[in-house]
Amino acid sequence: MTLSQTVAVIGGGPAGLMAAEVLSASGVQVHVYDAMPSVGRKFLLAGRGGLNLTHSEPFDVFMSRFGERRAQLEPMLARFGPQQVREWAAGLGIETFVGTSGRVFPTDMKAAPLLRAWLHRLRAAGVQFHMRHRWLGDASLAAASLRFATPTGEALVKADAVVLALGGASWARLGSDGAWAPWLQARGIDVAPLLPANCGFDGAGWSEHFASRFAGQPFKSVAISFTDSQGRRFARKGEFVATATGIEGSLIYAASALLRDEIAAHGSATLLLDLLPDRSAEQVLAAVKHPRGARSLSSHLKSRLGLEGIKAGVLHEALGREAMQDPAQLAATIKALPLRLVATRPIDEAISTAGGVRFEALDEVLMASAVPGVFVAGEMLDWEAPTGGYLLTASMASGAAAARGAIKQLGL
Numbered sequence: 001m002t003l004s005q006t007v008a009v010i011g012g013g014p015a016g017l018m019a020a021e022v023l024s025a026s027g028v029q030v031h032v033y034d035a036m037p038s039v040g041r042k043f044l045l046a047g048r049g050g051l052n053l054t055h056s057e058p059f060d061v062f063m064s065r066f067g068e069r070r071a072q073l074e075p076m077l078a079r080f081g082p083q084q085v086r087e088w089a090a091g092l093g094i095e096t097f098v099g100t101s102g103r104v105f106p107t108d109m110k111a112a113p114l115l116r117a118w119l120h121r122l123r124a125a126g127v128q129f130h131m132r133h134r135w136l137g138d139a140s141l142a143a144a145s146l147r148f149a150t151p152t153g154e155a156l157v158k159a160d161a162v163v164l165a166l167g168g169a170s171w172a173r174l175g176s177d178g179a180w181a182p183w184l185q186a187r188g189i190d191v192a193p194l195l196p197a198n199c200g201f202d203g204a205g206w207s208e209h210f211a212s213r214f215a216g217q218p219f220k221s222v223a224i225s226f227t228d229s230q231g232r233r234f235a236r237k238g239e240f241v242a243t244a245t246g247i248e249g250s251l252i253y254a255a256s257a258l259l260r261d262e263i264a265a266h267g268s269a270t271l272l273l274d275l276l277p278d279r280s281a282e283q284v285l286a287a288v289k290h291p292r293g294a295r296s297l298s299s300h301l302k303s304r305l306g307l308e309g310i311k312a313g314v315l316h317e318a319l320g321r322e323a324m325q326d327p328a329q330l331a332a333t334i335k336a337l338p339l340r341l342v343a344t345r346p347i348d349e350a351i352s353t354a355g356g357v358r359f360e361a362l363d364e365v366l367m368a369s370a371v372p373g374v375f376v377a378g379e380m381l382d383w384e385a386p387t388g389g390y391l392l393t394a395s396m397a398s399g400a401a402a403a404r405g406a407i408k409q410l411g412l
């Protein structure tokens with residue numbers, strides 16, 4: 001062991017912190033640099049939603065969520081996967097539980113105690129933290145001489161290896177701004193365009209009346225289906241939210257990669273919304289046609305089908321007053337209401353980022369072929385996955401893998 005070997009980990013999100021953990025266990029001196037005043041800000045934000053750490057489904061199903069990048073990620077996740085995430089949390093004194101959907105959360109659903117315990121353990125292991133150090137993507141990376149903007153001016157840092165774990169390009173105010181993409185490209189590291197993943201969409205064509213009345217309200221117990229122009233199909237029950245200009249929320253995020261790619265290829269994507277997924281088309285038609293006497297159509301739909309509020313509102317949006325009176329058209333629209341989406345919401349609002357450093361630009365231990373000694377981990381790599389704990393698990397797994405790569409490179 002050579003104590004003079006130092007590794008700079010740039011970016012203190014879950015990927016960088018996991019890299020620091022694995023590196024420090026090997027005996028190298030680890031320095032973590034982060035642009036923000038404190039590390040793990042997006043991790044803490046994830047805690048607001050309960051901190052979905054990982055997923056309990058069988059490993060093969062878990063891996064299928066990574067789509068085209070499964071092959072590259074599988075070796076890393078085989079070493080540090082869902083079970084290891086739970087053991088790692090337990091090692092920090094944080095027990096986890098499996099929610100009804102199979103998602104795994106800390107028992108207290110919070111990120112702060114876990115992050116606190118983790119940082120405590122890292123510091124105790126000798127990891128040194130340098131906050132408010134913004135790496136400037138300097139051209140002297142190859143010589144492992146790194147330039148940082150700090151509150152007291154620029155600092156030059158030397159390291160024997162570097163792990164970049166700079167995150168994606170969403171929620172820039174928490175630190176991950178994607179500024180690294182052109183810098184790495186200029187160094188000959190191929191970067192796929194950064195795109196929003198698990199994002200909302202604009203379109204849907206809401207009237208001002210609908211938007212002012214229903215923006216922020218959920219569509220509950222609905223289903224959406226979408227088939228793209230290549231025949232790939234998404235269909236699922238769930239819920240989502242109307243926004244002033246479109247739609248967002250868990251069910252939409254789940255379909256967002258397909259919708260995003262279809263919009264990029266064809267300018268729009270039209271999904272079908274089923275307002276009553278638990279009733280067949282025949283049942284809906286029969287209920288719509290049922291004599292309603294003196295009752296208004298609205299109260300008929302409410303009493304026979306439970307359609308009111310935002311669900312009734314969206315039917316009016318889609319059909320207009322006249323077509324609402326046509327039972328066949330009304331029933332068909334209740335089961336398959338078209339929503340045409342024309343744009344993703346800006347990447348800064350997205351839960352995660354697709355695109356990033358292409359695996360083809362890295363060797364099997366995540367070292368950049370164009371810049372030996374530089375390793376890349378976390379969301380800045382070119383993979384994407386739905387929500388469900390896959391993002392944190394793969395970020396940490398790749399952080400651990402990059403660290404193992406650096407250890408190997410240093411001959412330890």
Ligand SMILES: Cc1cc2nc3c(=O)[nH]c(=O)nc-3n(C[C@H](O)[C@H](O)[C@H](O)COP(=O)(O)OP(=O)(O)OC[C@H]3O[C@@H](n4cnc5c(N)ncnc54)[C@H](O)[C@@H]3O)c2cc1C
Pocket residue numbers: 010011012013014015016033034035036039040041042043045046047049050051052053054133134135136165166167168170171174175176177178179350351352377378379380388389390391392393395
């Ligand atoms: C609202 C929300 C909820 C989420 N909930 C979940 C969830 O429940 N489960 C889940 O699995 N995932 C969730 N995610 C996604 C998950 O948080 C991210 O995928 C994960 O944090 C990525 O880890 P990372 O370490 O790669 O990057 P990040 O966590 O983004 O960390 C990158 C770090 O790099 C630093 N940095 C960037 N540029 C520089 C620079 N030039 N110099 C120095 N430092 C720099 C940043 O300040 C930041 O600290 C959520 C995301 C959001 C936005």
